[in-house]
Amino acid sequence: MSTVPELVIAAAAAARTRIAAAESLTAGMVAAELGTVPGASAVLQGGVVAYQNSVKEQVLGVDGALLQSAGSVDARVAEQMAAGVRRLLKADIGISTTGVAGPEPHDGKPVGTVFIGVAAGAGSTSRAFHVEFHFAGDRASIRSQACAAALDLLAAELGAA
Numbered sequence: 001m002s003t004v005p006e007l008v009i010a011a012a013a014a015a016r017t018r019i020a021a022a023e024s025l026t027a028g029m030v031a032a033e034l035g036t037v038p039g040a041s042a043v044l045q046g047g048v049v050a051y052q053n054s055v056k057e058q059v060l061g062v063d064g065a066l067l068q069s070a071g072s073v074d075a076r077v078a079e080q081m082a083a084g085v086r087r088l089l090k091a092d093i094g095i096s097t098t099g100v101a102g103p104e105p106h107d108g109k110p111v112g113t114v115f116i117g118v119a120a121g122a123g124s125t126s127r128a129f130h131v132e133f134h135f136a137g138d139r140a141s142i143r144s145q146a147c148a149a150a151l152d153l154l155a156a157e158l159g160a161a
Contacts, residue, residue, distance in 0.1 A: 003037075004148070004151045004152060004155055005033045005036060005037050005151055006037050007155050007160040007161075008034060008037075008151060008154045008155050008160060009034060009037040009039055009040050009042075010039075010160065011160035012043040012093075012158055013042050013043050015158065017043060017092040017093060017158065018043055018044075018045045018090070018091040018092045018093070019034065019043055019044055019045060019092070019094075019095065019154065020044075020045040020046060020047060020048075020085045020086055020088070020089035020094050020095075021034075021046075021047035021048070021085060021094070021095050021097075021150075022048050022050055022060055022081040022082060022085035022094060022095070022096040022097075023047060023048070023049050023050065023096065023097050024050050024051055024056070024072060024081070024096075024097060024098040024099075025097045025099040025100075025101055025142075025143060026097045026143055026147050026150065027049050027051060027143075028047060028049045029143060029144075029146075029147040030047070030095060030147050030150045030151065031044065031047035033147060033151060034151075045090065045091045046089050047085070048060060048088065048089075050081060053067045053072055056072060056077065056080075056081060056084075059088070060080070060081050060084030060088065061080065061083075061084040061087070061088075062077055062080040062081055062084060063076075063080060066080070070107070071106070071107025071108065071109075072098055072106075072107060073098055073099055073100055073106055073107040073109040073113055073115065074098070074107070074115065075115050075117075075130040075132060077115070077117075078096050078097070078098050078115035078116060078117030078130045079128040079129065079130050080117070080128075081094075081096035081098060081117055082095055082096040082117035082118055082119035082128055083117075083119040083128045086120075092122075093118065093119070093120045093154065093158075094117075094118070094119040094120070095116065095117070095118055095150050095153065096116065096117040096118075097114065097117075097147070097150055098114070098115050098117075099112075099113050099114030099115060099133075099142070099146060100113050100114070100142075101139040102138065102139045102142060103138075103139060110134075111142070112133075112135040112136055112137075112142055113132070113133075114132070114133040114135060114142070114145075114146045114149070115130050115131070115133075116130060116131050116133070116146065116149055116150050116153055117129070117130045118130070118131075118153055118154075118157055120157055131153060133146065
C-alpha cells in the first residue's frame with residue numbers, strides 16, 4: 001500500500017508536473033513529507049517557509065494591504081501564497097498552508113482554523129483556490145492534520161486520490 005506522499009510523487013512524475021510549497025502553519029512539513037519519497041527530486045521544486053507576514057509579502061508577493069486588513073489566516077492569503085510560490089519556483093502546482101495551531105486565537109480566527117491554497121493550470125486555465133478546515137487537538141495535532149490535508153489536496157489535484 002502506498003502512502004499519500006508516494007502517490008503524489010508518482011502521479012507528479014508520471015505527469016511531469018513540478019510542485020512547490022509555501023508553508024506558514026506547517027513550517028516546511030509538507031515539503032519534508034514529499035522529500036521522504038525516493039524520486040521526489042524529479043518533481044519537488046522546493047518550498048518557502050513564510051512564517052512572517054513580511055516573507056509572505058516580500059518573497060511570495062502576497063498583497064500587503066490584504067495582510068494588513070485580513071491578517072495571515074485568510075483564504076485569499078492562502079491562494080496568493082500558492083500562486084506566489086508556484087511563480088517563484090517555476091512549478092506547475094503551488095500548495096500553501098496558513099492557519100492557527102494555537103494555543104491562542106490569531107487574527108480573530110479560532111485555534112484549528114486552517115486555509116490550504118492550491119495554484120495550478122497554465123495560461124488561460126490557470127487558477128487558484130482554497131479549502132478551509134477546522135481541526136481539533138493540540139498544536140502538534142493541528143499542524144499534522146494540516147500537512148495531511150495539503151498532501152490529500154495535492155493527490156486530488158494530480159488525480160492520484
